[in-house]
Amino acid sequence: MIRLALLLWLVAALPARGAEVEAMLGSAAPDAPTVTLRTTTDFHVLAPVLxxxxxxxxxxxxxxxxxxxxxxxxxSRAECAAGRAGADLVISSAIHHMVALVNAGCARPHASAETAALEPDLSWRGELFGIPREPVVMVYNRTLLSPEEVPQSRFDLLDLMRPDESKFRGRVATYDIEESGLGFLLAFSDSLEATTFGSLLEGFGASDAVATCCSAEIIEGVIRGDYVLAYNVLGSYALGLAESEPRLGIVAPSDYTMLLSRAAMIPRGSDAPDPAARLLDFLLSAPGRRHLARARLWVDLDDREGDILEVPPDTSAASRTIPLSLAMLVAMDAQTRAAFVENWRTAFPVE
Structure with a gap:
């Protein structure tokens, strides 16, 4: 049972030092040890796990x-350069950012039974760890698209966007890669994986697709009918909303479905490394994964999701894991990024 009603104090949606949301959970004792978590994950999604x-x-x-x-x-970069850390645990969906921070010496090593049991692609250098694993999906409005109009793959989406009178024109959304680190990561990963990427950019441009921010806003736009479909959306947010929102449909693309694990590190210079390590180990443990699964932050495509998530029949062939590895630094190279953004802007010009 969620303990929100039993929390002794909570301050939410009050920006501080640039944070979008700040909350205090747990003990209200004046001398209570405090662990600070900084994350890109929406509070309402992660709170039950915490x-x-x-x-x-x-x-x-x-x-x-x-x-x-x-x-x-x-x-995180500024604090690392200054030799201090304002957070004790950092978790981000922009895993290329996290690889760069670890590579710059900004993380504290951590070893435990939980980290030793991780799959190889969920651990890097003993300093960076993959917490959940969730699919990157397409979401659509069930009231605006018939079952026959729902794309099951990127090839289908291209075909549906092509006609001049397509109902998809001006009503397909995806992340703005300059505003969203996650959006950049997903688009860049697409460019490495998909032979369709160049055609997708052309299709987005020709059909007046919309690049915007962020996961929650994009999905809400689909539910309202502002968009008929959104491309490259994190599954956790969509699955959580779809449980109570019949208008929202979710597709794991059949040509391939990217799987993302949010990356976690204990910053070098943490004031509370021991409780941070215990929190990290909890998130990596079997009980932690069960709570992450309930929050839709851990999704096993082989388990299926009933009518909520439309999954391709052969998930072993269709799944593509975005790795925690040095390869992610390619996405952080300034020249590579500039060239990629310039190419992206052919489809999504700045107004």
Whole structure:
């Protein structure tokens, strides 16, 4: 049972130092040890998981800060360069940012039974760890598209956007890659994976697709009918809303479905590395994964999701994991990024 009603104090949606949301959970004792978590994950999604951890640590206080991925990178870099850390645990969906921070010496090593049990692609250098695993999906409005009009792959989406009178014209949304670090990562990963990427950009441009921010806003736009479909959306947010929103349909693309694990590190210079390590280990543990699964932050495509998530029949062939690895630094190279953004802007010019 969610303990929100039992929390002793909570301050939400009050920006502080650039944070989009700040909350205090757990003990209200004046001398309670405090662990600070900075993350790109929406508070309402992650809060039940944090409450489950705090149930095992009743004397602990947890400060939660929700950040945009680009701002979180900038702050983490600045603090690392200054030799201090304002956070004790950092979790971001923009895993290329996290690889860059670890590569710059900004992380503290951590080893435990939980980290040792991780799959190889969920751990890097003993300093960066993949927490959940979720699909990157297409979402659509069930009231605006008939079953026959729902694209099951990128090839289908291209075909549907082509006609001059297509109902998709001006009503397909995706991330703005300059505003969203996650959006850049997903688009860049697409460009490495898909033979369709160049055609997708052309299709987006020709059909007046919309580049905007962010996951929650894009999905809400689909539900309202502002968009008939959104491309490259994190599955956790969509799956959570679809449980109570019949207008929202979700497709794991059949040509391939990218799988993303949000990356976590304990910053070098953390003031509370021990409770941060316990929180990290909880998130990596079997009980933690069960709570992450309930929050839709851990999705196993082989388990299926009933009518909520439309999954391709052969997930082993269709799944593509975005790795925690040095390869992610390619996405951080300034020249590579500039060239990629310039190419992207042919489809989404700045107005």
């Amino acid at each position: 409450e489950a951890f705090l149930a095992t640590e009743p004397a602990l206080r947890l400060r939660y800060e929700q950040w945009g991925s680009n701002d979180l990178l900038a702050l």
